[in-house]
Amino acid sequence: MNIKFDGDVILSMNLFSDVTSVIPRDCINFEDRIIFVVNQGQAGLAIGKNGMKIKMLQEMLKKDVIVIEYSDDPVKLFENVIRPNKLISGYITADRNMQDNKKVEVSIDGKISNNKIKMIKMLMQRYFNIVSINIK
Numbered sequence: 001m002n003i004k005f006d007g008d009v010i011l012s013m014n015l016f017s018d019v020t021s022v023i024p025r026d027c028i029n030f031e032d033r034i035i036f037v038v039n040q041g042q043a044g045l046a047i048g049k050n051g052m053k054i055k056m057l058q059e060m061l062k063k064d065v066i067v068i069e070y071s072d073d074p075v076k077l078f079e080n081v082i083r084p085n086k087l088i089s090g091y092i093t094a095d096r097n098m099q100d101n102k103k104v105e106v107s108i109d110g111k112i113s114n115n116k117i118k119m120i121k122m123l124m125q126r127y128f129n130i131v132s133i134n135i136k
Contacts, residue, residue, distance in 0.1 A: 003126070015060060020053045022046040025070050028126075030119055033064040037123075043069045066119075074104055074128045081120050085110045092130075107136045 003026060005013070013027045016036050022045055026037035038046050046067045047054050057065045071077040075090040090106035104124060112120075112135065124130035 012061065016046075016057060019057050019060070020046040020048065026126075028122070030066075030122065031115065033066055034061055035066045035068060035119065035123075037068050037070045040069050040071060043067050068123070070127075074124060074130060075106070077123065077127065078104060078106060078120060078133075081123060082108060082112060082116065085112060104130055104133045105136075106134070 005027070009027045009029070012029075012034060013024050013036075016027065017023050022038050022042045024036040024038050024046075026035075028035040028037075036046070054065050054067065068077075069080045071080060074092055075087070078090060079087040086109045088107040088109060090104065092104055117133075117135070121133055124133060
């Protein structure tokens with residue numbers, strides 16, 4: 001993962017860390033939201049009891065804040081992003097001609113909004129170079 005942060009992102013990450021006591025792995029301004037990616041097991045700590053820490057951040061940043069737990073496994077990261085929907089099954093396939101072009105095939109319960117699908121595609125491309133996602 002070769003990601004560069006600009007000054008605004010670094011300030012947002014520092015604020016997140018100060019408010020939540022969790023150091024984010026990544027911060028992404030995505031449409032009208034800010035996505036903070038944290039290490040596995042740290043989302044609950046970052047969100048706080050009854051969501052108090054996130055509510056405080058949303059007031060400070062004047063944007064919706066989303067916290068996602070990172071995983072080295074693309075299917076697990078996908079599962080973390082779609083919550084509260086449940087992942088029924090998922091797997092990764094590689095294009096035979098181009099080994100770097102990977103696809104995610106998943107089945108989920110319920111529907112996912114178009115905004116969430118955009119966010120999933122952006123995160124899968126950013127972390128795993130996944131070029132295609134097939135959601136059933």
